[in-house]
Amino acid sequence: MNNPFPTIGAHAPLQRDLAATPPVVRLRHVRRSFDGVVALDDISLSVQPGEILGIIGRSGAGKSTLIRTINGLERIDAGQVEFDGQDITGLHETALQPVRRRIGMIFQHFNLLSAKTVAENIGLPLKIAGEARAARNARVAELLELTGLRDKANAYPSQLSGGQKQRVGIARALAAKPLLLLSDEATSALDPETTHSILELLREINRRLGLTIVLITHEMEVIRAIADRVVVLDHGRIVEEGSVFDVFATPRSETTKSLLRSLRPSLPAHIAEHLDVAGGAEIVLRIDVSGDAARRPLLAEAATELGLLPRLLHGGIDHVGDQPIGTLFVAVPAPGPGDRARILRHFNDKVSGLEVLGYVTDPV
Structure with missing residues (x-):
């Protein structure tokens, strides 16, 4: 994905x-x-x-x-x-x-004071709270280091990129701990x-x-x-x-x-337009997998256990943290109703989501 x-x-x-x-x-x-x-x-x-x-x-x-x-x-x-x-x-x-x-707050549009330097923007909440200058300066120095802005202390917002402005906003939000x-x-x-x-x-x-x-x-x-x-x-x-x-x-x-939807693969249009809901030589499945199911050799298992050779049409595996998650589009030979029922039972026990999209007569 x-x-x-x-x-x-x-x-x-x-x-x-x-x-x-x-x-x-x-x-x-x-x-x-x-x-x-x-x-x-x-x-x-x-x-x-x-x-x-x-x-x-x-x-x-x-x-x-x-x-x-x-x-x-x-x-x-x-x-x-x-x-x-x-x-x-x-x-x-x-x-x-x-x-x-x-409660610190960071905003989409940064909300920095254009007439104040980066250091002054970061230290403003502490100044308003009555923090002594020495303590205020020490805290600002810590936050400049934390946010990677040490060399921008005396710069003004107009001299910064969007990412740098947001780093100033984050540092300012952290000022009062x-x-x-x-x-x-x-x-x-x-x-x-x-x-x-x-x-x-x-x-x-x-x-x-x-x-x-x-x-x-x-x-x-x-x-x-x-x-x-x-x-x-x-x-x-x-x-x-x-x-x-x-x-x-x-x-x-x-x-x-x-x-x-924008993060998950969808069946390409040139394949979708060949789908037939009535029947065909191959059944086309959408298979959602996650965790251990995404680590298994699903297509090899299907070939061994069903005696049929599935084809991968589209899809992929991504990760959320260290856990795999994915969507596969697969065509499996299904010459008769009994084969179709057997195929669905096989995959249904192994995956987190299963949908019949249709059938195709010729390879696509």
Whole structure:
């Protein structure tokens, strides 16, 4: 499969008992509407310490509203929002300020001050908080090193590339040593190569600092590259939730399947136009495989156990972390109804998804 954003690290299971760990964020039955239009509809979710949670959905799904409820920028109509064990649902603005200082935020369009240098932009939250100059400068120096911007300290935003500007935004978000980092479409304005470098930086920050990250995106490539877990939104509701591998391997909702379509191979048009639904010499199958099934010699097993020679028409194997996942399009000789039933039974026991696409009479 074509992967513009290579996998960053391995999506190994989190090394702790998440069920026994208090969440950094917990939303309970959150609802929010604007002029009668529902933006969030009974949202309940938790974000565990040290994980990277990806929230994905199409435009208008409620992603931005959801992320803004976490730091109290968006007031909810019903439900409860907890941060680090504290109910922040009804806090007034003054009481919310110390909460927000523990939540870093990075944005799609960087939001840098053009008249301030890189170092000044990074140190601004600390200056506003009244941090002493020496401590502020020391922290800025740490963050310049962490984000690879040491030689850009005195540069202005107009002198930076898009990727460098986003690194400044990340450094600024980390200035006050937050417990949580929120990323609002932070890579949407970047090219694929720069996106990869920014995601690599975020994964490294997560690993080195143990920082919890919640990112929203409309790109499944971003989810695959960095997230441990994913929440799929559609019209303000959670339609799917789980580990990235599980959701990619066996998507349940139509929304998820649609979002994954660009990452999965499809039957080439010149083959699809030759398909016959009535019958033919070969049955054409779509086979989804993941985990151990993707490591097996499926076609060789079929040839041995069925006594038939399958042909690989199209497809491929990709990886989510260190786990293989793929889609294969296969043509198998099926001269009679009994053969077709036998073929389907054989593959159905070995794969995660199986679909009969049609039949062909001549090789395509």
